[in-house]
Amino acid sequence: MVKLTAQYVRDLSLTDQGQRLVVDSAQPGFGVRVGKTSKAYIAESRVRGKTCRVTIGRTDKLTLPEARKLAVKALAEMADGRDRNAEKRQERAKLMTLGQAVEGWLNERDHRVGTANQYRDTMDREFSDWQNMQLRQITPKVFQTRFHEMMERTQTGAALAVRTFKSCWNWARAEVTDAEGRALLPECPAEIVRAKKLMPKAKRKQTYVSNWCAFFDALEVLETNSNRHQGADENFRLFIELLARTGLRRNEAANLRWSDVNMEARTLTITADRAKNGEALTLPMSNQTVELFERVRDRTEGQTYLWGADPYGDPRRTLMAFRELLGWNLNFHDLRRSFATIATELDIQQSKIMRLLNHATGASVTLGYQVSKNPETLRSSVQEISDFIDDCRRMKVVNNAA
Structure with a gap:
């Protein structure tokens, strides 16, 4: 541990590989993280029993006095139980797109190649224009409109699309949670199809060879x-x-x-x-x-x-x-x-x-x-x-x- 000065921070050499942490002896919880390409001020403490390290900003963007003030604020938040990193993760998760949900579900589930391709083709065919849309932007009303469009083309295809969409959404809903594991996404908008009983009843084929x-x-x-x-x-x-x-x-x-x-x-x-x-x-x-x-x-x-x-x-x-x-x-x-x-x-x-x-x-x-x-x-x-x-x-x- 050393007392950080502006000159000392400027003279710190970048690492050849990995990172190293230089802790300030004058301000507990404050320090500099040195990497292969940059250096950044950090604040580190414990939040609900777990170590939490927050990036304050790059050393070439902030002066040392500015970084110390921001570190004090960050450490005070952590003392109150606030985890900035968890909040950032949750915010990024809230911005998850349908395309990311599809890939996440397909990658995490153990589908056979042919089955996975069928699901991906279904989502590409019926929801290609939604791939970059955030999940929270897909409302029940929006989904119902798309469902009726699919039904006009093919009832069987619409039913498969609804089931596949729900699987992707429910995976994302389980994935996107707060620190306590509570879902951050609402119920799947495709549920409106079931609630309004819009899904056609599947008719099992009875054809067979009798001659x-x-x-x-x-x-x-x-x-x-x-x-x-x-x-x-x-x-x-x-x-x-x-x-x-x-x-x-x-x-x-x-x-x-x-x-x-x-x-x-x-x-x-x-x-x-x-x-x-x-x-x-x-x-x-x-x-x-x-x-x-x-x-x-x-x-x-x-x-x-x-x-x-x-x-x-x-x-x-x-x-x-x-x-x-x-x-x-x-x-x-x-x-x-x-x-x-x-x-x-x-x-x-x-x-x-x-x-x-x-x-x-x-x-x-x-x-x-x-x-x-x-x-x-x-x-x-x-x-x-x-x-x-x-x-x-x-x-x-x-x-x-x-």
């Missing part, structure tokens, strides 16, 4: 004339039949690697990083699925994915051609829904259906006990479903898809 004869007939005659994507029709046949016989989600099947397939054990595995619920799933394969994999192996054995060097892409044109042959607008998820519907018709135990679909058991403790991770307990169920599809195909069911 398997037509389904396979269309697959057999499907042809594409693409010079760019050779074998697109055969890849499509294999892919869509795999969805039908396994109930996999499109993304799960599209990203299957040969390392996920055990032909000897007759199982396939959806790894945790690609499963929607984050839980790995090993499934037994029916005899028909094994034959399908053997056909795939003849085409892509030795490559990373079942479909070649890359995951299965977006077969939009092939799907459109297939729909024309079918006579109805089949979606990939309809096959998963069909799989579950068949399992129900066969009176397969609900806990087994949930395992086959890799659905979480939620709050049901009983269902949690009933779910076995041994793939062999599901083998007969998988075979029954696949046999049912073939039986329907032979019976030439003539009903159209629902």
Whole structure:
């Protein structure tokens, strides 16, 4: 400790790295912080049992007498329990923008890459002009106006945007608090949608394949004339039949690697990083699925994915051609829904259906006990479903898809 003088402060050398503190012996709590590029006067004391250091100002901007007077004021405030640093942090937090809230929420939450991209795309699409807006400027009235604009374009997109916005806002509200942890942001303005019951009720789709004869007939005659994507029709046949016989989600099947397939054990595995619920799933394969994999192996054995060097892409044109042959607008998820519907018709135990679909058991403790991770307990169920599809195909069911 030394008594600070104007000359002494001017002669202090900057540091090569880090910082050092020079405390004034004549005025307790007052000193100079020396860094690599500048020097600044500081005041330091304890506030509610914690050390608090406040920057008074740079030494080239303030005279020593001015700095001493300001330090006295700062130390008196700290003696009264006022923490300037905490106030500054709170003020900066109050100025948080929607864009900062989105990035903060996405960075802190453990989202899969695809999920995070979907959330970011939603916020960019629906709230791009709000990214630099402070959260406190977004009022319920402002949000309601934007909600009606989104509803005119797409109800499903509006519902997703509301849910994503609320998640970002609630993260920011938990992040932006005072010293006692009290929220500094108001309730999410999107709550006005719920309070006024403006959100459309989600209608669960009921479409599924009920005419398997037509389904396979269309697959057999499907042809594409693409010079760019050779074998697109055969890849499509294999892919869509795999969805039908396994109930996999499109993304799960599209990203299957040969390392996920055990032909000897007759199982396939959806790894945790690609499963929607984050839980790995090993499934037994029916005899028909094994034959399908053997056909795939003849085409892509030795490559990373079942479909070649890359995951299965977006077969939009092939799907459109297939729909024309079918006579109805089949979606990939309809096959998963069909799989579950068949399992129900066969009176397969609900806990087994949930395992086959890799659905979480939620709050049901009983269902949690009933779910076995041994793939062999599901083998007969998988075979029954696949046999049912073939039986329907032979019976030439003539009903159209629902």
